[in-house]
Amino acid sequence: MTKKLQNITDKLPPLIALLGFVLIWQLVCFFKIVPSFMLPSPIEVVLAIINDFSTLLHHGKVSLIETLAGLLLGIILAFVMATVMDRFVVLDKAFYPLIIVSQTIPTIAIAPILVLWMGFGMAPKITLVVITTFFPITVGLLEGYKSVDKDSLNLLKAMGADNLQIFYHLKFPRAMPYFFAGLKISASYAVVGAVVSEWLGGFEGLGVYMTRVKKAYSFDKMFAVIIVIVIISLLLMKLVKEIGKMSMPWLNLAKNENVNQK
Amino acid sequence: MILLKAVDISKKYGEKTIIESVNINLKKGETVSLLGVSGAGKTTLLHVLAGISPPDGGKVFLMEEDITKNPGKIAYMMQKDLLLEHKKIIDNVALPLIIKGKSKKEARKEAIKYFKDFGLDNTQYKYPSQLSGGMRQRAALLRTYLSSNKVALLDEPFSALDNITKSAIQKWYLDTIKKIDLSTIFITHDIDEAIYLSDRIYILKGKPATITDEIDLGNLKKDTEKDFNLTEKFLELKKMIISKLV
Numbered sequence: 031m032t033k034k035l036q037n038i039t040d041k042l043p044p045l046i047a048l049l050g051f052v053l054i055w056q057l058v059c060f061f062k063i064v065p066s067f068m069l070p071s072p073i074e075v076v077l078a079i080i081n082d083f084s085t086l087l088h089h090g091k092v093s094l095i096e097t098l099a100g101l102l103l104g105i106i107l108a109f110v111m112a113t114v115m116d117r118f119v120v121l122d123k124a125f126y127p128l129i130i131v132s133q134t135i136p137t138i139a140i141a142p143i144l145v146l147w148m149g150f151g152m153a154p155k156i157t158l159v160v161i162t163t164f165f166p167i168t169v170g171l172l173e174g175y176k177s178v179d180k181d182s183l184n185l186l187k188a189m190g191a192d193n194l195q196i197f198y199h200l201k202f203p204r205a206m207p208y209f210f211a212g213l214k215i216s217a218s219y220a221v222v223g224a225v226v227s228e229w230l231g232g233f234e235g236l237g238v239y240m241t242r243v244k245k246a247y248s249f250d251k252m253f254a255v256i257i258v259i260v261i262i263s264l265l266l267m268k269l270v271k272e273i274g275k276m277s278m279p280w281l282n283l284a285k286n287e288n289v290n291q292k
Numbered sequence: 293m294i295l296l297k298a299v300d301i302s303k304k305y306g307e308k309t310i311i312e313s314v315n316i317n318l319k320k321g322e323t324v325s326l327l328g329v330s331g332a333g334k335t336t337l338l339h340v341l342a343g344i345s346p347p348d349g350g351k352v353f354l355m356e357e358d359i360t361k362n363p364g365k366i367a368y369m370m371q372k373d374l375l376l377e378h379k380k381i382i383d384n385v386a387l388p389l390i391i392k393g394k395s396k397k398e399a400r401k402e403a404i405k406y407f408k409d410f411g412l413d414n415t416q417y418k419y420p421s422q423l424s425g426g427m428r429q430r431a432a433l434l435r436t437y438l439s440s441n442k443v444a445l446l447d448e449p450f451s452a453l454d455n456i457t458k459s460a461i462q463k464w465y466l467d468t469i470k471k472i473d474l475s476t477i478f479i480t481h482d483i484d485e486a487i488y489l490s491d492r493i494y495i496l497k498g499k500p501a502t503i504t505d506e507i508d509l510g511n512l513k514k515d516t517e518k519d520f521n522l523t524e525k526f527l528e529l530k531k532m533i534i535s536k537l538v
Contacts, residue, residue, distance in 0.1 A: 181370055188363050190365075190392065280377055280379075283419055283422055
């Protein structure tokens with residue numbers, strides 16, 4: 031009961047802040063403090079979402095596919111890179127600076143080049159998502175692998191464990207919280223990455239739709255797209271959080287709580 | 293019968309010799325302690341015995357088999373319980389069996405047999421964070437036992453516990469090893485603990501460290517005499533050991 035109450039009191043302040051923000055926005059528009067062609071009111075935005083729903087859904091689906099495909103490939107790439115770099119110190123030394131450099135390249139600058147190389151289809155978008163997402167996951171995993179203490183390593187060695195067993199029983203599980211922390215950041219980058227790459231060329235996707243409505247000065251529709259992007263990002267982050275909770279049941283346990291016997 | 297024998301062990305770190313010509317042995321059913329001040333090289337010696345650190349000279353034998361540089365033959369338990377937080381107690385305890393190639397199911401089945409003897413009833417499917425310090429230590433000892441049912445090396449196994457828990461678990465430990473017939477070498481810098489738990493005490497001293505004394509406590513009736521650690525005999529022993537340590 032108290033937990034439920036705590037839950038409500040925890041969620042109340044951000045909810046009030048959000049409602050307050052929307053209310054002020056509505057009032058600013060209602061009293062025409064900002065002209066309506068520059069800033070559509072929240073009600074107009076909601077109406078745009080409702081009227082454009084099927085179009086938004088269609089483009090949203092395309093962007094989501096690009097995001098998820100890029101994220102998945104990013105995870106695989108990050109996992110392979112981090113694991114190999116952790117195993118062979120020389121590769122860690124060789125590639126770590128390169129990985130850092132890859133993050134200083136502005137996405138917006140590289141996206142048109144990718145479009146030139148790969149065409150207007152999904153490939154350049156997915157590639158861009160991979161570039162933006164693999165970094166936080168790689169760094170997270172590397173840090174996680176390195177967080178394993180020497181005593182635990184010695185203990186497993188004393189049991190006669192080989193490198194693969196040490197990785198499976200000790201290193202990877204220890205790195206999991208770091209992995210999910212990185213993945214959460216990546217998930218929010220991924221959607222933005224997909225949309226940015228769509229701005230610069232393509233036929234479908236929220237970014238494409240956004241440039242289209244921008245040219246028509248339909249600001250209400252633009253805001254509608256932004257809201258959809260925000261919602262997708264939030265849902266994705268929530269999904270990552272839930273998957274993390276499910277795959278790491280040993281975190282946040284109460285002392286006498288019973289766990290399943292699997 | 294001599295179970296474990298270390299012959300002429302020496303170990304260097306870089307140019308510095310840490311331990312030199314150490315000879316120790318462990319008979320079946322015996323509990324032997326290695327007593328020395330902090331930094332004497334006790335843990336280094338234990339790492340060599342466990343096979344995870346190669347010696348610069350000397351050999352380690354289990355029965356007649358040369359197990360130098362060959363980990364996985366004798367069990368090793370450290371100061372911290374080092375239970376893996378992401379595994380349930382049953383899987384922590386069964387880990388040595390899984391590493392030796394048993395399936396998870398088989399390993400669990402084997403491990404579960406000992407939970408009662410080790411006072412771990414109903415903790416099988418809990419995570420380490422849900423157990424008290426004493427319970428965790430018992431689980432760690434059971435895991436140690438399952439990595440080798442012959443010889444166990446313990447590195448200050450009870451030093452992280454508070455005094456009350458410690459004396460309770462020491463008593464429990466003496467009973468348990470008798471029951472499961474485990475021979476142990478354990479490190480300590482606590483003289484009381486060494487006297488209370490062991491049949492023999494080796495004193496490791498000097499730079500580089502070597503065994504300077506061996507004290508046989510075999511015929512002391514520790515467990516039958518009430519409040520043994522308050523007796524005259526105990527204090528005399530303690531004085532004698534202190535004089536040999538410094």
